[in-house]
Amino acid sequence: MSLDDCVGSLLNDDICILPTETVYGLACSAYSSTAIKKVFKLKGRPCSNPLIVHVLNHDAANEVCHTNDLSKKLAKAFWPGPLTLVLPKRKSIPNILTANLDTVGVRSPAHPEFRRILKSVDIPLAAPSANKSNKLSPTSFDNVKDEFGDNTPPILDGGSCKVGIESTVLDLTSKYPNILRHGSISKDQIQKVIGMEVQCLKKILKLETPIPNSQKSPGQFSKHYCPNTPLILHSSLIKLINVIPEYENDIIILPFKKETLNFDSSAFSILFLSENGDPNEIAYNLYNTLHEADKLNKDKIHASLFEDDFGVFSAINDRLTRASTKLI
Ligand code: TXA
Numbered sequence: 206m207s208l209d210d211c212v213g214s215l216l217n218d219d220i221c222i223l224p225t226e227t228v229y230g231l232a233c234s235a236y237s238s239t240a241i242k243k244v245f246k247l248k249g250r251p252c253s254n255p256l257i258v259h260v261l262n263h264d265a266a267n268e269v270c271h272t273n274d275l276s277k278k279l280a281k282a283f284w285p286g287p288l289t290l291v292l293p294k295r296k297s298i299p300n301i302l303t304a305n306l307d308t309v310g311v312r313s314p315a316h317p318e319f320r321r322i323l324k325s326v327d328i329p330l331a332a333p334s335a336n337k338s339n340k341l342s343p344t345s346f347d348n349v350k351d352e353f354g355d356n357t358p359p360i361l362d363g364g365s366c367k368v369g370i371e372s373t374v375l376d377l378t379s380k381y382p383n384i385l386r387h388g389s390i391s392k393d394q395i396q397k398v399i400g401m402e403v404q405c406l407k408k409i410l411k412l413e414t415p416i417p418n419s420q421k422s423p424g425q426f427s428k429h430y431c432p433n434t435p436l437i438l439h440s441s442l443i444k445l446i447n448v449i450p451e452y453e454n455d456i457i458i459l460p461f462k463k464e465t466l467n468f469d470s471s472a473f474s475i476l477f478l479s480e481n482g483d484p485n486e487i488a489y490n491l492y493n494t495l496h497e498a499d500k501l502n503k504d505k506i507h508a509s510l511f512e513d514d515f516g517v518f519s520a521i522n523d524r525l526t527r528a529s530t531k532l533i
């Protein structure tokens with residue numbers, strides 16, 4: 206679909222799939238309840254889980270929420286980019302978008318095509334990740350083209366998403382800024398910019414239900430981002446490598462290529478997340494590799510958690526944990 210066609214759809218209460226630097230988004234006017242309802246329905250998303258709003262810059266954010274000094278500093282440092290700020294909402298945003306919360310998540314995306322569309326439509330755009338609820342987020346045109354079958358909305362092909370995992374979500378409405386979802390912008394980076402302590406929503410429980418302080422983070426279901434093939438998560442790379450020979454009929458995902466495999470690996474389906482363990486490269490490849498693994502139609506996927514649990518590794522561990530059916 207062309208950029209002009211997308212603009213036409215968005216201005217006519219319709220939805221389309223747009224590339225962002227993190228993942229593809231299912232976009233619609235943030236002011237149109239009609240279009241927002243279509244997004245919830247197509248995703249199969251519970252109406253208790255709010256959408257986020259995309260704007261060109263901090264001034265535009267102020268039209269959908271009450272910005273403040275902290276948000277200004279953060280926007281100056283990280284926008285356009287993968288940081289979503291949760292702030293008190295303005296009346297301009299329909300309650301259906303925020304699941305009746307009095308806050309709204311807002312970010313300024315960096316993808317040039319998305320920004321051109323924002324400029325043309327001149328309204329804020331809601332865009333959750335363009336996947337069915339609880340499934341893997343799409344990071345390429347190929348990943349997204351069949352996600353909604355015959356109901357797939359028009360897609361603007363913007364190539365592969367450079368970041369590859371969803372934005373960091375930071376709540377600025379509590380006493381301390383609180384990371385609700387890890388992403389490529391880390392707690393340390395945020396703390397440096399605002400000069401104050403940042404907290405993190407605690408570890409995810411392996412439950413089908415939202416974690417206890419779910420009002421603050423309605424989207425943090427423990428089961429999320431799932432491939433169709435069951436994913437078994439090993440608590441460390443060493444543990445996974447020790448048992449690989451037992452998994453000849455499964456798919457094994459390893460973090461980097463250099464790892465010495467002390468057996469003939471030619472009989473195994475092994476996918477690598479990076480050349481040498483660079484966390485940004487791993488994040489970039491994560492969903493695409495899980496999509497690839499799904500296409501191999503094997504019984505199970507095996508991957509391991511990262512021992513490092515800071516920065517981007519926290520985001521990668523978070524997505525792997527929630528994508529897994531079992532942790533051993
Ligand atoms: O990178 C991204 O954030 C992508 C691209 C398309 O921008 N979008 C995305 O949207 O991941 P979505 O809807 O799949 O995830 C947004 C997350 C959800 O977990 C949602 O619960 C949370 O942000 N969220 C949205 N509004 C919120 C609010 N007012 N308070 C707390 N959490 C909120």
Ligand code: MG
Nearest residue numbers: 333334342371
């Ligand atoms: Mg999502």
